[in-house]
Amino acid sequence: MAEALKHQIEAAFDEPACATNRAKDAASRRKGCSKALTPGAAAGGCAFDGAKIALQPIVDAAHLVHAPLGCEGNAWDNRGSASSGPELYRTGFTTDLTEMDIVMGQGEKKLFRAIREVIEQQAPAAVFVYATCVTALIGDDIEAVCKAAAERFETPVIPVNVPGYVGSKNLGNRMAGEVLFKHVIGTLEPQAPGLCDINLIGDFNLSGELWQVKPLLDRLGIRVLGSISGDARYRQVAMAHRARVSMLFCAHGYVNLARKLQETYGIPYFEGSFYGISDTSDALRTICRMLADRGAPADLIPRCEALIAEEEARTWATLEPYRPRIAGRRVLLYTGGHKTWSVVSALQELGMEVVGTSMRKATPDDRGRVVQIMGTEAHMFDNMAPREMFKLLREARADVLMSGARSQFVALKARVPWIDVNQEKHEPYAGYMGMVQLVKTLDRSINNPVWADLRAPAPWEV
Ligand code: SF4
Numbered sequence: 001m002a003e004a005l006k007h008q009i010e011a012a013f014d015e016p017a018c019a020t021n022r023a024k025d026a027a028s029r030r031k032g033c034s035k036a037l038t039p040g041a042a043a044g045g046c047a048f049d050g051a052k053i054a055l056q057p058i059v060d061a062a063h064l065v066h067a068p069l070g071c072e073g074n075a076w077d078n079r080g081s082a083s084s085g086p087e088l089y090r091t092g093f094t095t096d097l098t099e100m101d102i103v104m105g106q107g108e109k110k111l112f113r114a115i116r117e118v119i120e121q122q123a124p125a126a127v128f129v130y131a132t133c134v135t136a137l138i139g140d141d142i143e144a145v146c147k148a149a150a151e152r153f154e155t156p157v158i159p160v161n162v163p164g165y166v167g168s169k170n171l172g173n174r175m176a177g178e179v180l181f182k183h184v185i186g187t188l189e190p191q192a193p194g195l196c197d198i199n200l201i202g203d204f205n206l207s208g209e210l211w212q213v214k215p216l217l218d219r220l221g222i223r224v225l226g227s228i229s230g231d232a233r234y235r236q237v238a239m240a241h242r243a244r245v246s247m248l249f250c251a252h253g254y255v256n257l258a259r260k261l262q263e264t265y266g267i268p269y270f271e272g273s274f275y276g277i278s279d280t281s282d283a284l285r286t287i288c289r290m291l292a293d294r295g296a297p298a299d300l301i302p303r304c305e306a307l308i309a310e311e312e313a314r315t316w317a318t319l320e321p322y323r324p325r326i327a328g329r330r331v332l333l334y335t336g337g338h339k340t341w342s343v344v345s346a347l348q349e350l351g352m353e354v355v356g357t358s359m360r361k362a363t364p365d366d367r368g369r370v371v372q373i374m375g376t377e378a379h380m381f382d383n384m385a386p387r388e389m390f391k392l393l394r395e396a397r398a399d400v401l402m403s404g405a406r407s408q409f410v411a412l413k414a415r416v417p418w419i420d421v422n423q424e425k426h427e428p429y430a431g432y433m434g435m436v437q438l439v440k441t442l443d444r445s446i447n448n449p450v451w452a453d454l455r456a457p458a459p460w461e462v
Contacts, residue, residue: 213274216311246270356392
C-alpha cells in the first residue's frame with residue numbers, strides 16, 4: 001500500500017471526535033482501530049463501495065470507476081438515492097480495464113481518454129474518479145491524471161483514492177468525507193451567504209427522505225447550503241464551508257468531516273436524526289437554537305416551536321386510527337446500528353415493544369442512548385446468527401422483523417412479516433410524514449390476513 005494512502009487510513013482511524021476512539025485508553029488509541037483484514041472482510045461492501053455510496057448522490061457529477069468492469073457492476077446504483085433534477089449520477093461510467101491494458105501499462109492513458117470522453121459528451125459539473133484494487137495494485141497515479149485532466153478540460157476532476165482492499169464500507173464512507181474536505185469544500189463561494197444556512201452531513205436522500213424534511217426547513221426559512229450528499233449539486237458541496245451549523249446524521253461515517261468543518265471554518269455541529277416524531281422535533285429545535293446562537297433572527301425559535309406543535313398535533317391525529325392496530329406488537333430490529341436508538345425510540349413512541357435490537361455498527365454513544373431509551377441492556381446483541389433469529393421468530397417472540405434485505409428470507413421462512421429499513425428500502429420514513437408512512441407499512445404488514453393462512457396447518461396436516 002502506498003505510504004500516503006497508509007497515512008490517510010491511519011488518520012481516518014485516529015479521529016479525536018469519534019466516540020469509539022475516545023472510549024479507549026492512550027495505549028490502544030496509539031494502535032488505532034485498524035484491524036488486519038481477513039478474507040471476506042469486504043463482504044457487504046468494500047471501501048471503494050463505501051466511498052462510491054457516499055459520493056454518488058452528488059447528482060450532477062459523473063462518477064467514473066477506473067477498474068475492470070466488475071467493480072462498477074458491484075457498486076452501481078445499489079442504494080435508492082433520489083434526485084430532484086439531474087440523472088447523470090445514475091449512469092455507470094468505467095474505464096473497463098482489460099488484462100491487455102494492464103500488461104501493456106495503458107491504465108493511465110485509458111483513464112485520461114475516459115475523462116475527456118465523459119466531459120465532452122456529458123458536460124458534468126465535475127468528474128469523480130475512483131481507484132479500485134486493481135488500479136491501485138498496478139500503481140496507476142490517478143491523482144496525477146485527475147490534475148492533468150482538470151487543467152486541460154477546465155472541469156473539476158476529483159481523485160477518490162480509496163481502493164476496496166483498504167477496508168470496510170464504513171472506512172470508505174469516512175475517506176469519502178476526507179476527499180470532499182481536501183478537494184471540494186471551500187472551492188466556491190456562495191453569492192449570498194445567509195444566517196440560516198446549514199449543512200446536512202451523512203444523509204443520502206434514500207427513497208426521497210430528505211424531501212420529507214426539507215419543506216419543514218423551508219417553512220422556517222432555513223436553507224440547506226451544503227448537502228453531503230443527498231440530492232446534492234457539486235456547487236452546493238463546494239460551498240458547504242459557509243454554512244452556520246452542521247447536522248450530522250451518521251457519526252460513524254462522517255464525524256471526521258464535521259469536526260474538520262468546525263475546526264477549520266468554525267461551523268459547530270450536532271448529531272441528530274429525523275426518524276420518529278420526538279427526534280424530528282428535537283433536531284429542528286437544535287438547529288434553530290444553534291442558528292440563533294450564531295446570529296439568526298431571534299424569532300426563529302418561537303416560529304420553530306409553533307411549527308413543531310402544529311406538525312406533532314397533525315401527525316398524532318393522523319396516526320390515531322392505526323395505533324391500536326400496532327400497539328403492543330413485538331418488533332425484532334436488526335439494522336446496521338448507527339441510528340438504532342432513533343428507530344427504537346420511534347417504535348416505543350408508537351406503543352410497540354422492541355424485543356431485540358442489534359448494535360453491530362453502533363458507537364459507545366449509540367449504545368448508551370439505547371440503554372437510556374430501553375432501560376436495559378438485556379435486549380441488545382451484536383450479531384445474531386440466522387438460526388437464532390429463525391428460532392426467535394418461530395417461537396412467536398416477535399410479530400415483525402425490521403432489517404435489511406439479507407435477513408428477509410429468515411423472516412419469511414419463519415412465516416413472520418418483514419420490513420426493509422436499510423438503505424435499499426423503497427419507502428421513506430423520515431420526518432413527521434415518514435412516521436405516518438412507517439406506521440401504515442407496519443399495519444399493512446403485521447395485520448395482513450395472509451399470515452394467519454400461512455401459519456394455519458396445511459390440509460394434509462389436519
Ligand atoms: S474495489 Fe476491490 S474489493 Fe471492491 S469491488 Fe473492486 S476488486 Fe472488489
